Amino acid sequence: xxxxxxxxxxxxxxxxxxxxxxxxxxxxxxxxxxxxxxxxxxxxxxxxxxxxxxxxxxxxxxxxxxxxxxxxxxxxxxxxxxxxxxxxxxxxxxxxxxxxxxxxxxxxxxxxxxxxxxxxxxxxxxxxxxxxxxxxxxxxxxxxxxxxxxxxxxxxxxxxxxxxxxxxxxxxxxxxxxxxxxxxxxxxxxxxxxxxxxxxxxxxxxxxxxxxxxxxxxxxxxxxxxxxx
Ligand code: E4P
Numbered sequence: 515x516x517x518x519x520x521x522x523x524x525x526x527x528x529x530x531x532x533x534x535x536x537x538x539x540x541x542x543x544x545x546x547x548x549x550x551x552x553x554x555x556x557x558x559x560x561x562x563x564x565x566x567x568x569x570x571x572x573x574x575x576x577x578x579x580x581x582x583x584x585x586x587x588x589x590x591x592x593x594x595x596x597x598x599x600x601x602x603x604x605x606x607x608x609x610x611x612x613x614x615x616x617x618x619x620x621x622x623x624x625x626x627x628x629x630x631x632x633x634x635x636x637x638x639x640x641x642x643x644x645x646x647x648x649x650x651x652x653x654x655x656x657x658x659x660x661x662x663x664x665x666x667x668x669x670x671x672x673x674x675x676x677x678x679x680x681x682x683x684x685x686x687x688x689x690x691x692x693x694x695x696x697x698x699x700x701x702x703x704x705x706x707x708x709x710x711x712x713x714x715x716x717x718x719x720x721x722x723x724x725x726x727x728x729x730x731x732x733x734x735x736x737x738x739x740x741x742x743x
Contacts, residue, residue, distance in 0.1 A: 515693075515694045515698055515699060515700060515701060516537040516699065516700035516701075517534065517535065517536050517537060517700070517701060517702075517703060517708075518536060518537055518538050518539060518540045518569070518571070518680065518700060518701070518702040518703070519531075519534075519536050519538075519539050519540070519702070519703065519704075519705060519708065520539075520540050520541075520545065520682065520702040520703055520704050521539065521541075521545060521704060521705050522539075522541045522545045522546050522548070522549050522556055522560060523548075523549060523705065524549075524556075524559055524560065524563060526705035527539055527560060527563045527564065527705075528563055529705075530705055530708055531563065531564060534708060536564075536568065537568060537569055537700065538564060538568040538569030538570055538571065538596070539560055539563075539564055539568070539569075539570055539571065540571040540600075540646075540680070540682070540702040541560075541570075541571060541572050541573065542573045542600065542626065543573055543575060546572070554592060557570070557572060557589075557592055557593055558592070561593055561594060566594060566595060566596065567595075567596050568596060569596050569597070569598055569622075570593050570596065570597050570598070571597075571598045571599075571600050571624055571702075572589050572593060572597070572599065572600065573599070573600035573601070573602075573626060574586055574589070574599060574600070574601055574610075577604070577606060578606055579606045579607070579609035579610040579613060580610075582601055582606065582607065582610035583610050583613050583614055583617075585599075586599040586601070586610070586614055586621070586623075590621065597622065598622035598623065598624045598643065598644060599614070599621070599622070599623055599624065600624045600625075600626040600646070601614075601623060601624070601625060601626065601642075602625075602626055602627040603625045603626065603627055603628050603633040603634075603636070603637050603645075607625065607637075608636060608637060608640050611623050611625060611637060611640040611641055611642050612640040612641055614641075615640070615641030615642075616641075619641075622643045622644070623641065623642050623643055623644070624642065624643065624644040624645070624646055624680065625637030625638075625640075625642040625644070625645045625646070626645075626646040626682075627646070627648065628645050628646055628647040628648065628662075628666075629647065629648060629651070629652060629657075629662070630662065631662060631665040631666050631669055633645075634647065634666040634669070634670075634677075634679070635666075635669050635673075635675075637677075638670060638675040638677035639675070642677055643676075643677060643678065644677065644678045644679070644680050644699075644700075645666065645677060645678075645679055645680070646679075646680045646681075646682045646702070647659065647662050647663055647666060647679065647681060647682065648682050648683035649662075649663065649681055649682065649683050649684055649689050649693060650683040650684055650685045650689060651683050652683075653689070659681075659683075659689065660689070660692040660693060660696050661696075663679060663681055663692075663693050663696040663697070663698050664696040664697065666679050667679060667696060667697030667698065668697075671697075678699035678700060679697070679698045679699050679700070680698070680699065680700040680701065680702055681693035681698040681700070681701040681702070682701070682702045684701065684703060684704070684707055685707070686707070686710075687707070687710050687711055690703060690707070690711065
């Protein structure tokens, strides 16, 4: 399962990229708006932060298919290679996805704001390369986000559809883990939640114990490299 970072906050992107094996950055209009910066500058800065080969996801604003396609083309030109346009799973969105893929099959398209397996299946049939189901929003609605992911995975495998599920909208580590077990190809995680995937008090205790044992024998200031000389 691949990990993406769900933010447009440059410092957070930089810090996370230094430590985590991230495959790219996902944004949406709400995430972009939070940064209060010109769209072009922000997307350029994110691209230079993540390099040319990591995936950058940005979303259209239009509601009509024809304008969605124009916005998708403009975003792709601006963001360079390794770019995926996000298009909401509406009727007009479905039309836009099919039109973009007809025009250029190599254009990466993500169907977003997915809440049901049928939305995912239709979007994959229209040619979407990725679908992004919103797990926590489903859970908050009294539905089962993980069940939706599991059913999407089953449908894509049954019908041999080359579409990847990118689980989105998470509030806790368990949702992300359940997503992995349910067969998601990727997840997109906020900068706040990402470090929690590693956090465990027994890991901290083990590291402290290693340090104490080392210091007892070699001294608290002993350098490992020096000890090898
Ligand atoms: C992904 O790209 C989605 O837009 C995002 O994860 C939605 O998350 P939220 O429910 O926290 O807004």
